[in-house]
Amino acid sequence: MFLWLWQILKGYVRIDVTGFSVERFINMAAHKGIYLWDVTYTPSGVSMNVSVKGFKQLRECARKTKCKFRIRSKNGVPFIFYKYRKRKILLGGILFSVVFIYLLSSFVWLIDIKGNDRVKREQLLAFCANEGLRIGAFKYKINNKQLKTNLMNNFHDISWLDIHIKGTRAVIQLTETIPAPQVIDKTTPCNIVAAKDGLITSIVTGAGKPMVKRDDVVRAGDILVSGEFTTEGDNGSVTKRVHAYSEVWAKMYNEINFEVPLTYDEKTYTGNSKKMFSVQIFGHNYDLFHTDSGYANYIRGARHTQLNFGEDYPLPIIWTAYTYREFQPEARTRTVEEARELAEKMVNARIIREFDFAADIIDKSIALQETPDRLIVKALITTNERIDKEAPISEQPREITDSLET
Amino acid sequence: MGKREKVKREITEALALPKEIVLNLPLITLYGNEELNLENYKGVVEYTDERIRISTSRGILKIEGRNLLLKQVTSENISVTGGIVRVEFM
Numbered sequence: 001m002f003l004w005l006w007q008i009l010k011g012y013v014r015i016d017v018t019g020f021s022v023e024r025f026i027n028m029a030a031h032k033g034i035y036l037w038d039v040t041y042t043p044s045g046v047s048m049n050v051s052v053k054g055f056k057q058l059r060e061c062a063r064k065t066k067c068k069f070r071i072r073s074k075n076g077v078p079f080i081f082y083k084y085r086k087r088k089i090l091l092g093g094i095l096f097s098v099v100f101i102y103l104l105s106s107f108v109w110l111i112d113i114k115g116n117d118r119v120k121r122e123q124l125l126a127f128c129a130n131e132g133l134r135i136g137a138f139k140y141k142i143n144n145k146q147l148k149t150n151l152m153n154n155f156h157d158i159s160w161l162d163i164h165i166k167g168t169r170a171v172i173q174l175t176e177t178i179p180a181p182q183v184i185d186k187t188t189p190c191n192i193v194a195a196k197d198g199l200i201t202s203i204v205t206g207a208g209k210p211m212v213k214r215d216d217v218v219r220a221g222d223i224l225v226s227g228e229f230t231t232e233g234d235n236g237s238v239t240k241r242v243h244a245y246s247e248v249w250a251k252m253y254n255e256i257n258f259e260v261p262l263t264y265d266e267k268t269y270t271g272n273s274k275k276m277f278s279v280q281i282f283g284h285n286y287d288l289f290h291t292d293s294g295y296a297n298y299i300r301g302a303r304h305t306q307l308n309f310g311e312d313y314p315l316p317i318i319w320t321a322y323t324y325r326e327f328q329p330e331a332r333t334r335t336v337e338e339a340r341e342l343a344e345k346m347v348n349a350r351i352i353r354e355f356d357f358a359a360d361i362i363d364k365s366i367a368l369q370e371t372p373d374r375l376i377v378k379a380l381i382t383t384n385e386r387i388d389k390e391a392p393i394s395e396q397p398r399e400i401t402d403s404l405e406t
Numbered sequence: 407m408g409k410r411e412k413v414k415r416e417i418t419e420a421l422a423l424p425k426e427i428v429l430n431l432p433l434i435t436l437y438g439n440e441e442l443n444l445e446n447y448k449g450v451v452e453y454t455d456e457r458i459r460i461s462t463s464r465g466i467l468k469i470e471g472r473n474l475l476l477k478q479v480t481s482e483n484i485s486v487t488g489g490i491v492r493v494e495f496m
Contacts, residue, residue, distance in 0.1 A: 027449035030481050039476030041455035048476075 011052045011076030018045035019067030028061040029054070047072060101309075108137050109168040110306070110314040115175055119157050124172065127154060136282070136316065139165050167312030188392075189241035192225035194218045195389040198250030208244025218387075224248050227393055241393065248388040251362065256350055256379040260339045263373065265329040267297075272326040280318040295326040339375040340368060347379045360384040432462035434493070441477070442469060442486045442493065450476075450484070458486060459496075468494045 017025055022045045029036055034054035040047055045067075050058065062069055084090055111128065113121050128134065131147050144163050151161055151172075160175040192208065200216045208225040212218055227244035230237045272295070278287045301323045308314040334342070347366060355361070363382035368375055418428045426433040426446055435443040444460060444467065451459040451466060453476065458469045474488040 023450040023453050026453065026476070026479060030449075030479050030484075033481055036479040037477060039453070039479060041453065041474070046453065048479075 007049075007051070008076050011074070011078035012049050013052060013055045013074055014047060014049050014072045015055070015058075015069045016042065016045060016047045016072050017062075017067050017069045019062075019065065021065060022046045022067060024065045025061055025067040025069075028065060029058060032057055032061065034058065034061075052076075052078065104315060105168050105309075105313055106139055107168060107316075108133065108139050108142070108165060108170045109135060109316045110170070111135060112169060112171045114171065114173045118176055118179070119155050119174070124151070124155070127151065128172070133163075133170060139168070139170075142170075167310070168314055169312050186243045186245075188243060189227045190243055190390045191223050191227045191393050192244045192246045192248065192388045193391040194220050194222045194224055194248070194250070195387045196220050196250070196252060196385065198252035198385070198387055200224075200248060200250050201384055202247075202249045204247045206245040206247075207242050208246060210246070212248075218250065223391075224388060244390075246388050247386065249384055250387045251382060251384050254355070254381045254383060256347060256377075256381065258343075258346065258377050260343050260346070260375040260377060261373065262336070262339060262375065263331060263333050266332050267299075267327040268330050270326045270328055274324045276322045276324070278320045278322070280320065282316050293324040293326075295324060297329055298324045298326050300324050336370060336375065343368065343375060343377045347377070347381075351381060355381075355383065356385060358386060430463050432464060432467065434467070436490070436493065439471075439490045440487060442490055444484045444486070445482060447482075447484050450479075455488070460484060464495060466496045468492070468496050470494075 019025065026036065026039065026046070026048075029050075034050060034057055036048045036050055036054075038049045058069060061067075111125060111133065113124055116124065125134075128147065128151070131150055133142050133147055142165065144165075148161055148163055151163075152158055157176050157179075158174050159177040162171075162173045164171055164173075197219050198217075200212055200214050200218060202214065203210055203212065203224065205225050208227050209229040210225050211223050218224065225244045225246040225248075228239065228241045230239045274293050274295075276287070276289065276291075276293075278285055280286070303321045303323075305319045305321075306314050307317040307319060344366065347364070351361065351364075360383060361381060362384055363380075365380050367378040367380070369378070370376075415429065417423075418425055425431050430446060432447060433445040435445075437443075444462070446462065447467075448461040448463065451461050453459075455474050456470065456472065458474055458476075460467045460469070469486055469490060470492040472489040472491070474486055474490075477485040477487045479485075
């Protein structure tokens with residue numbers, strides 16, 4: 001491989017040798033220290049490769065052995081240079097492109113962030129851009145060390161960080177800290193209040209004074225367990241404040257209302273599609289051969305490709321192919337039965353999407369009302385949910401405790 | 407074999423010196439049947455694509471095969487590639 005590269009660089013000649021004894025020719029050349037390779041047999045003699053330097057010494061060998069040689073081909077860089085020696089503009093073009101590529105590769109064209117999970121990518125990029133590491137930044141001007149320190153100081157969730165610029169790609173590799181465990185503060189006094197309206201189904205209090213009992217109806221914000229209470233001791237009444245803790249479950253009704261129309265549009269793809277391209281160079285978009293798609297209804301998909309020289313040399317050129325697919329909207333009607341099924345599915349989907357994962361669904365009743373063009377759906381979902389929520393003790397609750405105690 | 411040669415051989419064998427250097431023997435390396443590398447040769451006697459004869463200090467080495475090609479020729483080393491069928495000292 002390297003030998004071959006060397007031969008290409010230095011240039012070599014392939015010659016045909018004919019004569020009475022080509023073997024003697026080979027021997028003499030070898031003895032003179034001329035390197036011969038790929039010697040092949042031809043009916044009239046042999047042909048072989050020889051370096052340019054060795055070729056100049058062959059004349060003597062040929063004369064002494066009475067062989068004749070003829071050049072079949074000249075290969076390698078020196079001959080190419082010789083051939084194009086008068087083409088100044090071509091040379092200029094080559095030099096220009098080399099310089100241009102060198103210049104382009106001195107900028108950062110892609111920033112890769114690896115290992116972030118809690119730290120937002122956008123925040124990191126914005127911070128880096130502020131510090132000078134942005135797409136299009138001159139890569140030798142970026143102060144890695146300073147940037148690293150600043151990033152570490154600014155983002156406390158990063159425990160380890162490395163920034164390196166490989167080609168035109170800046171790679172920010174980081175490891176995040178292990179999230180600090182949530183400390184439940186058990187020293188600050190607090191109340192437990194209701195997070196939602198509901199009917200209490202169970203209340204288990206660990207600390208504090210329960211203000212409600214089972215089957216009580218509460219509204220959101222009502223105090224369920226008070227963290228402040230008065231005890232009668234030997235020295236008169238003493239007011240104590242504790243960090244209330246309680247698990248309160250309550251039953252509640254949730255209404256889901258929506259309508260299912262009996263007519264709808266369905267997209268039928270006609271199979272017609274058009275492709276259009278655009279290219280983004282240095283952040284500027286240029287549309288290529290863009291015309292009106294001519295479709296009344298279409299869906300546009302886009303695929304972006306960034307040009308690059310290998311993985312480490314992405315270039316500031318992004319090629320985008322847009323695909324326009326035509327469709328025909330077709331009015332369809334569904335039967336009441338189909339609408340019913342759809343309504344059921346939609347209710348279930350909304351339960352999964354909107355309800356707390358920890359909530360128990362106790363009952364689900366769906367009431368349907370048919371009108372000529374739509375189905376009105378009213379679903380009543382009964383759930384059992386945990387509603388306790390910590391709230392700081394304000395100055396007012398005292399009165400409530402008092403009133404309840406009497 | 408002269409006396410001088412005999413002593414030389416004995417010393418070489420006793421000291422386990424490389425024979426191809428001390429005794430000027432040809433060293434043949436054969437890679438399967440597709441490449442033969444010969445060091446310490448004297449000269450090419452015959453070269454066709456089916457038969458190659460190379461003279462060495464121990465007589466002529468004949469290589470027979472198909473599509474034989476001299477891959478490299480230098481003053482001390484010669485390398486033959488192709489489908490080698492027979493290697494023989496004559």
